[in-house]
Amino acid sequence: QDSEPWRDFNRSQVYTADLESALHYLLRVELAAHSMLEGEKLKVFKDFVTLVSKLYPGGGSVVKLMETLSDWLLSLPLQRIPYQAVLDLVNNKMRIAGVFLGEELRWVGCQGSRPGLRGYPCSLWTLFHVLTVQHDAMPNALDNTGLEVEAAPVLQVMRHYIRTFFGCQECGQHFEQAVAAGIHEVKSPGEQILWLWNQHNRVNARLAGSLSDDPLFPKAQWPSPSLCASCHEEQNGVHVWNLDNVLHFLRHHYSASNLSPKYSL
Ligand code: FAD
Numbered sequence: 001q002d003s004e005p006w007r008d009f010n011r012s013q014v015y016t017a018d019l020e021s022a023l024h025y026l027l028r029v030e031l032a033a034h035s036m037l038e039g040e041k042l043k044v045f046k047d048f049v050t051l052v053s054k055l056y057p058g059g060g061s062v063v064k065l066m067e068t069l070s071d072w073l074l075s076l077p078l079q080r081i082p083y084q085a086v087l088d089l090v091n092n093k094m095r096i097a098g099v100f101l102g103e104e105l106r107w108v109g110c111q112g113s114r115p116g117l118r119g120y121p122c123s124l125w126t127l128f129h130v131l132t133v134q135h136d137a138m139p140n141a142l143d144n145t146g147l148e149v150e151a152a153p154v155l156q157v158m159r160h161y162i163r164t165f166f167g168c169q170e171c172g173q174h175f176e177q178a179v180a181a182g183i184h185e186v187k188s189p190g191e192q193i194l195w196l197w198n199q200h201n202r203v204n205a206r207l208a209g210s211l212s213d214d215p216l217f218p219k220a221q222w223p224s225p226s227l228c229a230s231c232h233e234e235q236n237g238v239h240v241w242n243l244d245n246v247l248h249f250l251r252h253h254y255s256a257s258n259l260s261p262k263y264s265l
Contacts (some may be wrong), residue, residue, distance in 0.1 A: 005113055007108050007263055012227055014126060015253060016110035017263040020062060022123035023052070025248055027090055031083055038080040044160040045219075047147055048071045051157045052127075054141045055134040057256035064099045065090070092265035102265045113216040121168070125200055126254075128158045133194050133254040152186040155179060155195065178202070193250050196244060223249060 009015060032039075037045055053066035072089060073081070083238060090101060099217065105119070110126065111119035129156045147153050159179045163172045178199050186195050201221050208219040225232050228249040233242045 005112075006113060007106075009108045009262075010260070011109070012253070012258075013109070014130065014258055015110075015263060016058070016259050017106045017108045017265075018058075018123045019127050019130065019259075020102050020264060021105045021107060021110070022120065023062060023066075023160050024103075024105060025120045025123070026165075027101065028087065031086065032169060033167070034165070035083050036080055037083060037086070041075075041164055042079070042081060043176045044157075044164045046070070047157050049073060049143050050147060051131065051142070051154065054145060055131045055138070055154070057257075057259060059131065061099055062101065065094055066096055068099060089103055105179075106263055106265075108263045109201045110127045112214050114214075117214040118211070119219065121171075124148055124166070127198060128154065128251070129193075129200075129254045130259075131158075132189070134256070135249055136193055136251065137255070139189055149190075152183055152192045152195070153190055155183055155186065158196075159183075174203070174206075175199075179249045190247055193254075194247055196220045197246065197250055223253070227253075 007240045014146060033047070049066055053063060053070045056063050056066060067088070069089065107119050107123070109118075110118050110122035135154050142153055148156050159176065162175050166172050182195060182199075186192050204219040204221060207213060210219075215217050223231055223246075228243040228245065231242055231249055233240050
């Protein structure tokens, strides 16, 4: 039984506690399954850290941590980095420098009605939606980083991260197929936001009613009419999305100004 108290939250907001918990889990749990980072794995991890350091909103402790991690990774001439060295940096060296990441998982918008539901996968989707919206707001933020900046840098980094590190391998395969089939159609930061939204809805449709579905948060097409009425339209009796309004809604929902620090450390 989950002893944590329920945290009241507002579905029309995004919580920094979820984003911080995503990074906590990613750095301290998911990555720990890989004792040595080398070759492609090391490159994928470096690119992820660079992306987050440039696009994570707010400029607080998380950005400092990711910048320090990024500088450190890029300055090392090593081809192989033991995971323990990354952990030591995150846990100890940065603490001395006054930069640290929360020590516990604290799900808010991503809390599940019982343990094992929602949590990390929910927060990872949330993080990448936020990053697509930040990239759209600051299209030059990735200049001179060495990332493939042409059309869809956030999707490229997400694709490589999910394929290489995400614990659910079946999810990685599905996502890889979707990106491989569709990423060439993404030509702008706005299209990148919409592509990820649409792909997430496809996954929602596939998973509706499955075992991973939390009864308190059943998988559904998102945003619901109560979150965004103007996103929904009907044409000849058939539901269609108003994509201009969906993009407008996503730009607001996942923007820095809609992030709530409630429950964050
Ligand atoms: P999630 O789907 O995780 O959504 C989190 C939050 O994002 C929602 O609460 C809502 O606020 C918002 N949201 C919902 N839909 C959208 C949207 N379309 N656009 C923007 N925001 C939205 N699980 C599997 O069993 N099989 C898979 O193949 C699979 N593939 C995955 C691929 C990826 C890349 C990721 C990150 C996860 C995948 N998962 C898969 C996990 C699954 O998608 C859910 O994350 C998990 O079941 C938890 O669901 P949830 O109810 O918290 O909502």
